Amino acid sequence: MVTCTGCALLCDDIEVIVEAGRIKETKNTCLRGAGRIKGCVNRLVPSIGEQRVDVGNCIEKAAEILKNAESPMLFGFDNSTSGAQVKAVQLANKLDAIIDDTSSFCQGIMVEKVLRQEFRTCSLDDIRNKADVIIYWGSDAQDSQPRHLSRFSYFPRGEERQRGYEEDRTAIAIDVRESNTAKICKGHFYRIPLKGDRRFILALMDALSGRVPKFDGYDVQKILELSGILKKAKFGAIFAGIGLTYSIKDDAGILADLGRMLPNFHIMPMIGHYNMRGFNENLFRETGFVNSVKFGSEPVHDNRYSIAETLREKSIDVLLVAGSDPLLSLPRSIAKSLAGMQVVCIDPCVTLTSKISAVNIPAAVSGVECGGTAVRMDGKKVELSACVESGFLGDEEILGRIMEAV
């Protein structure tokens, strides 16, 4: 059995068939997981500038660039093992650098609330065993965490849910579009206007308090009906998707307010990258913050240390990226500034970012070519093991060797 690093569900029931040192077939994976385990067609080669060189030389050059940087930043690590993340935090500390991950423009707000215990949360196993009402809010799990409904939330039998989805569970989708997940939540799809989440929460809170909900243009009866379902739930879960997070990013506390009105409910951010939560926990343990931290005499958190703001303000001169592709995932209008700085890229594959990097260091695919640990979206620590020999170094070793050299 292999643990899949395709998403933060870290499915541990995967079988792989290896032939001649390569993965020929995967069993039990979703499409996303199979893609991750089978790997990319274009592996990154070690290079400095246009020149292909030895990995050792790349590591030395990366260390030299970081040592000479005036304002270095380390970014990524959500597709790295927890051991690599700890090394990255240590390296940032040693360099007085900024460190951030994709959670600063993703689910960081929500994960922080979980770690600060501002949300009541639970494990995915609790959900499988007990949940009778589940809400996918701004979340299309069927496409982002494709086995979420089948392994944990809706379809499986659980200790207290032996009749499964046919009788024991109600799935609800609140979204701006009829997603694949919403399609499954037949009869319980609540279509809301774009950026209408906050108003919908307020209307739902009114209904839960016994007041007539106010939501212009919305069928009040539907909100009252939803409120009735939530009140009757014995063990409920709100899966907060990125759609909800973006919509209430300036007032995420309102979700905690709703949670307080629903004592039987638990809130869980839907995380994409397999070890984003691990990064958030590791940095939180070290600094008290989940992302966007600058080390110095003491670690400081500020949104201006987020990747989006550092690139927009051009406030860094060197960027080390591991397991992330900011040129692919950030607005082009700010990602452009990457071209004006020295970038060190650590990744298994050729990425958009690797194309403009000064130094490229190929890495092993964690969970396939190297082992380690990771943190599932619900906080469970999960062991990863290698299933093929590749000869590529893992992120942890690469970062460790850079740290020795700086």
Place this chain on the structure above:
Amino acid sequence: MGIDVGKFLKNPEYDIRITTYRDVFQVAALECDRWGDEFRKYSAAVFMSKIDMAKMGFKKGDRVKVSNTNGSIVVEVRETKRDEPGGIAFMVNSPWSNALVSGDTGGRGIPEFKDIRAKVSLSKDEVTGMEKLVVGN
């Protein structure tokens, strides 16, 4: 020889509001080869409701220019898989949609990936290739 007047006529331009989403087929294509045709096929498209397509006179497979102050791309028009009420178009989150996203995060660090305002019009140009979306090109 007559003058082709058509080429001097500007296609009508419409205001469009786009939200982004994730698609597992596109993510699988990304894992395999982010430079490949498959990834481009899943990414370089704008999905619209039948109602909006009829209003704007677009047919499935038409190429459209989508532009705003942040950037400009040419993508294919496709119909949403399910009936949508209209008023919002959809793009899978990708370098194509990111070409239209503002870098102004209001100091928050979170770009507005899910509420993009742009203009859309029919185009005869080729679908924007990934190479044009890489910085420096």
